[in-house]
Amino acid sequence: MPPRLDHRVLVLNRLWQPVNIVGVLRAMNLLFRGRASVVHSDESGHRVFSATEWVAHSLAVPPPEAQAIRSPCIVLRMPRVLLLGAYDRVPRREIRFSRRNVYLRDGHQCQYCGRGFREEELNLDHVVPRDVGGKTSWENIVTACVRCNSRKANRLPEQAGMTLHRPPTKPKWRLVVASSLAPEELDSWREFLEVAPVGQVPWRT
DSSP states (O other), rough: OOTTOOOEEEEEEETEEEEEEEHHHHHHHHHHTSSSSEEEEETEEEEEOOOHHHHHHHHHHHHOOOEEEOOOEEEOOOOOOEEEESSSOOOOOOOOOOOHHHHTTTTTTTTOOOOBBOOOGEEEEESSOGGGOOOTTTTTTEEHHHHHHHHHHHSSSSTTTOOOSSSOOOHHHHHHHTTTOHHHHHHHHTTTSSSOOOTTOOOOO
């Protein structure tokens, strides 16, 4: 049975900071070329495995079918997180400004009434209206429900007697990623997507 091609693996640099998300085939390539190790979490905590150790662990603790990679001679557990051995940089990632990414940044919540909505029930609102120089940018666009958007109309929030839930800012890559994860991915990656101070390793082996 071929590996699940929709399975994704979080990649950390050697300072345990998230730098990428890759497919399972790319992850196994990094692992077996010796460029990365597996970070495995269970009830006892977090452990780091080399490729050889990961094979031994998979044989000693066979994975459930949904987490297995099968070859003609071995069944391996699919990793969730990889730790690179030599890479210590954090690539600069520009978050594309788009309607969907604004919704993700704001958690699909109207930034005026604070309620959550489906995407089809939301609009984008210019906090400072374009008529008075407001720009279409991360710092001036918020998610708004249809009712609040109509109430505010072409006015500043204070002119409409409304208050922003939080000021709009350009999101970081990790926050947009966290907003778009499947539940099982978020559970596996949550701690790693919280940024630790540079040079601080959350767990040691």
